[in-house]
Amino acid sequence: MSAAVAAGVAASEIAGFAGTSSVTAVPAAGRARVAYSSERGRARAEDLTVRFLGTGAADWKGPDDRGEHRRLTSILVDGSILVDLTSTDLDMLPKGARPRTIFYTHSHGDHYEPKAALQVGVTRVYVGETWLGKAREDFAAAAAESGVPAPEIVPLAIGQAVTVEDVTFTALPANHATGRIEEETLMYLIEKGEVGAAPVRVLYATDTGGIPARAARIAGIDAHVKGGRPVTGLIMEATMGMGAKGDEDFRIFTHSSVDTVKRTADVLLATKRLVAPEGQPVYITHMARTLHGTQAELDAQLPVPLRAAYDGLEVVFRPV
Ligand SMILES: [Zn+2]
Ligand SMILES: [Zn+2]
Numbered sequence: 031m032s033a034a035v036a037a038g039v040a041a042s043e044i045a046g047f048a049g050t051s052s053v054t055a056v057p058a059a060g061r062a063r064v065a066y067s068s069e070r071g072r073a074r075a076e077d078l079t080v081r082f083l084g085t086g087a088a089d090w091k092g093p094d095d096r097g098e099h100r101r102l103t104s105i106l107v108d109g110s111i112l113v114d115l116t117s118t119d120l121d122m123l124p125k126g127a128r129p130r131t132i133f134y135t136h137s138h139g140d141h142y143e144p145k146a147a148l149q150v151g152v153t154r155v156y157v158g159e160t161w162l163g164k165a166r167e168d169f170a171a172a173a174a175e176s177g178v179p180a181p182e183i184v185p186l187a188i189g190q191a192v193t194v195e196d197v198t199f200t201a202l203p204a205n206h207a208t209g210r211i212e213e214e215t216l217m218y219l220i221e222k223g224e225v226g227a228a229p230v231r232v233l234y235a236t237d238t239g240g241i242p243a244r245a246a247r248i249a250g251i252d253a254h255v256k257g258g259r260p261v262t263g264l265i266m267e268a269t270m271g272m273g274a275k276g277d278e279d280f281r282i283f284t285h286s287s288v289d290t291v292k293r294t295a296d297v298l299l300a301t302k303r304l305v306a307p308e309g310q311p312v313y314i315t316h317m318a319r320t321l322h323g324t325q326a327e328l329d330a331q332l333p334v335p336l337r338a339a340y341d342g343l344e345v346v347f348r349p350v
Pocket of ligand 2 (some may be wrong): 136138206237
């Protein structure tokens with residue numbers, strides 16, 4: 031068992047969460063059994079599953095001296111669609127998983143490594159249209175080197191929605207920057223279920239300093255807009271730590287702190303733009319090694335409704 035999973039299971043005993051979706055939760059002594067947990071039980075056809083392959087920011091380089099380990103940030107959606115992937119994440123893919131499609135948030139090396147995508151058999155790649163040329167070049171070079179055919183590279187415009195199997199990804203602008211200043215980095219609204227019914231709508235927000243106004247408008251969660259459309263789940267980056275340590279870090283222009291996520295969640299809940307099943311937390315990911323405590327410390331200290339994801343954690347998002 032890897033250090034990350036071990037850390038997660040240890041944390042689960044403290045927090046009363048299941049370590050992985052396939053493990054039945056054993057509540058800690060003295061704790062009441064929670065009726066519903068997004069981290070327990072099997073997914074039904076209408077549910078959306080998110081497996082966190084990696085939950086660390088770029089400063090993670092394998093297990094550290096605390097025995098903690100976070101791989102670089104990546105998720106696997108419904109067992110078959112990736113959002114970002116690096117070679118650090120490969121051992122967190124479920125056995126037999128052959129994801130064919132990947133959506134990239136941006137071209138930073140802690141999210142984007144063409145060789146890793148080719149290694150798992152990806153044949154279709156979605157990137158922001160502002161860096162299409164770079165992605166085509168990088169993938170052509172990686173494919174030639176790996177001796178495999180180059181995948182199809184598909185550009186995404188802001189607000190554009192793409193449906194893969196029965197999951198729809200909508201590209202949203204993030205508040206982030208890479209060395210290529212013309213690159214507009216993306217976050218994704220991930221939806222499953224019939225439009226007009228009551229689909230699962232999960233906002234996956236990394237890397238970003240807060241939720242940009244345009245992204246909130248497109249997703250329907252800006253309360254300036256009457257009606258709107260609530261999301262049913264939120265996964266947001268909290269690169270920076272808690273308290274002043276988090277909010278006074280130089281990464282403030284391009285990343286979020288725990289307090290940023292807490293404020294965002296509180297506002298979305300108060301304005302009914304986040305309507306989640308009871309017991310489903312707001313998940314934080316992309317945590318910097320030097321700015322966060324251990325998983326056990328996060329489990330003990332994070333304010334409600336925040337919950338730190340960890341590598342290998344699988345979450346079932348249900349419709350409300
Ligand atoms: Zn990053
Ligand atoms: Zn980045």
